[in-house]
Amino acid sequence: MTAFVEIDGSYLEGGGQALRNALSLSVLLKRPVRVVKIRANRPKPGLSHQHLHGVNLLRDIAKADVTGNKLLSTELEFTPHKITSAMYKMDTRTAASITLIYQMIMPVLLFGGSPSRVDVIGGTNVSFSPQVEYMQQVLQPTLKRLGVNFDLKVLHYGFYPRGSGRCLLDIEPLRMLKAVELTDFGKFKTVQGLTYYAGRLPKCIAFDIQHSAEREMHRLWPGHECNIQVHKHMPDKARDNGAGLILVAETSTGITLGAAGLGEKNIDGHFIGSNVSCELAGYIKHEICVDAHMQDQLIIYMALAQGCSRILTGPLTKHTRTAIYVAEQMADVKFNIEYDDSGHTLISCEGIGYCNEYLA
Numbered sequence: 108m109t110a111f112v113e114i115d116g117s118y119l120e121g122g123g124q125a126l127r128n129a130l131s132l133s134v135l136l137k138r139p140v141r142v143v144k145i146r147a148n149r150p151k152p153g154l155s156h157q158h159l160h161g162v163n164l165l166r167d168i169a170k171a172d173v174t175g176n177k178l179l180s181t182e183l184e185f186t187p188h189k190i191t192s193a194m195y196k197m198d199t200r201t202a203a204s205i206t207l208i209y210q211m212i213m214p215v216l217l218f219g220g221s222p223s224r225v226d227v228i229g230g231t232n233v234s235f236s237p238q239v240e241y242m243q244q245v246l247q248p249t250l251k252r253l254g255v256n257f258d259l260k261v262l263h264y265g266f267y268p269r270g271s272g273r274c275l276l277d278i279e280p281l282r283m284l285k286a287v288e289l290t291d292f293g294k295f296k297t298v299q300g301l302t303y304y305a306g307r308l309p310k311c312i313a314f315d316i317q318h319s320a321e322r323e324m325h326r327l328w329p330g331h332e333c334n335i336q337v338h339k340h341m342p343d344k345a346r347d348n349g350a351g352l353i354l355v356a357e358t359s360t361g362i363t364l365g366a367a368g369l370g371e372k373n374i375d376g377h378f379i380g381s382n383v384s385c386e387l388a389g390y391i392k393h394e395i396c397v398d399a400h401m402q403d404q405l406i407i408y409m410a411l412a413q414g415c416s417r418i419l420t421g422p423l424t425k426h427t428r429t430a431i432y433v434a435e436q437m438a439d440v441k442f443n444i445e446y447d448d449s450g451h452t453l454i455s456c457e458g459i460g461y462c463n464e465y466l467a
C-alpha cells in the first residue's frame with residue numbers, strides 16, 4: 108500500500124497554493140501525496156479550472172497516477188513516477204491563471220533532464236494571481252539569483268472572463284539551486300512601470316492609471332525617476348477588454364520589488380494607480396528586499412536550494428506561512444522566522460540541496 112503524506116488544504120490560507128506546492132514537492136521528493144480539504148477557505152472550494160489543468164499537466168510531466176482530479180474535487184491523491192522534459196501544451200478554455208499553472212510545474216521542470224517548453228492558453232492577467240508582467244519582471248530576476256533560467260513569452264493577452272491568452276514558458280534545467288541572500292536593500296534607484304489597456308476600453312483609463320501612479324510616486328519619492336509607459340494591446344495581441352498596471356522598483360543591490368493592479372469591472376484608473384503606487388512605496392519606505400507576493404513564491408525554492416537562504420521582507424503573509432507548512436511537511440527542512448520592531452521579518456532556511464538526478 109502506498110504511504111501518502113497528507114496535506115491539509117484548509118490550513119491557514121486555505122487556497123490553491125498548498126496544493127500546487129505539495130504536488131511539485133511530491134514529484135521532486137518522490138513522495139506520494141494526498142491533499143484533503145482543497146481550497147476549503149475559498150468561496151467555491153475544491154479544484155477550479157486552474158488547479159485541475161495544473162494537476163493534469165503535472166500528471167503528464169511526472170507520469171503520475173492521480174485520483175480525484177475532477178472539477179470541484181476537494182481531495183486528491185498523487186503518486187509521481189519520473190520527470191519527463193518535453194514540450195507540453197494545455198488549453199484551459201477559461202481565464203484560468205497561466206502564471207499559477209506555471210507556479211506548479213516550474214520547480215519540477217527545473218530538475219528535468221533537458222529544456223522544456225510549456226504552452227498554455229488561459230488568462231494572462233487575472234485577479235489574485237501574478238500578472239504575466241510580474242512573472243517576467245519580478246519573479247524572473249529574483250529567481251535568477253538562485254540560478255534559475257526561464258523565458259516567458261506572451262503570444263496573446265487574455266483577461267477574465269474569456270481568457271484565450273497564450274504564453275510560452277521555456278525552462279532550462281539546472282543541477283542545483285543556489286541559496287539566496289536577499290537582505291541588503293542598498294539604495295532605492297528607480298521605478299519603472301507599464302500601464303496597458305486592451306479591447307474597447309478607452310485610452311483615458313490608462314492615462315488615469317499612469318497619472319495617479321506617477322503623481323503618487325513623485326510625491327513620496329521626489330527626485331527619483333519614475334517612468335510609466337502606456338501601452339495599448341492591439342487586437343491581434345488581445346481581443347477582450349482589460350487594463351492594469353505593474354510597477355517595478357530596483358535598488359543599487361539588484362533587489363527587484365513589484366506591485367500590480369488590475370481593472371476588471373467598473374474600472375477606476377485613479378484607484379488602481381494610487382493603490383499600486385502606495386503598495387510599492389510602502390516596500391521602499393521600509394527597505395524590504397522581498398515584496399508581499401514574492402515571499403510565498405520563494406519558499407519552495409529556498410527549501411530545495413543548497414545552503415542557507417535568507418530573505419528580508421515585511422509582515423509574514425498567510426500564503427507564506429502556508430507555503431512553509433507544506434515545505435516542512437514534505438521535505439526535511441525547517442524555516443526560521445525573526446521579527447523586528449520596525450515590521451521587518453527575516454525568513455531563513457537551510458535548504459536540502461536537492462540535486463538533479465537527470466543531469467550528469
Ligand SMILES: Nc1ncnc2c1ncn2[C@@H]1O[C@H](COP(=O)(O)OP(=O)(O)OP(=O)(O)O)[C@@H](O)[C@H]1O
Pocket residue numbers: 120121122123124125146149155157158207234235236237238241367368399400401403404426
Ligand atoms: N498581485 C499579485 N502579484 C503577484 N503575485 C500575486 C498577486 N496576487 C496573488 N499572487 C500570488 O498568487 C498566488 C495565489 O495563491 P492562492 O492560494 O491564493 O491561489 P488559488 O487559491 O489557487 O487562487 P484562487 O482561490 O484565488 O482561485 C500566490 O502565490 C500569491 O502570492
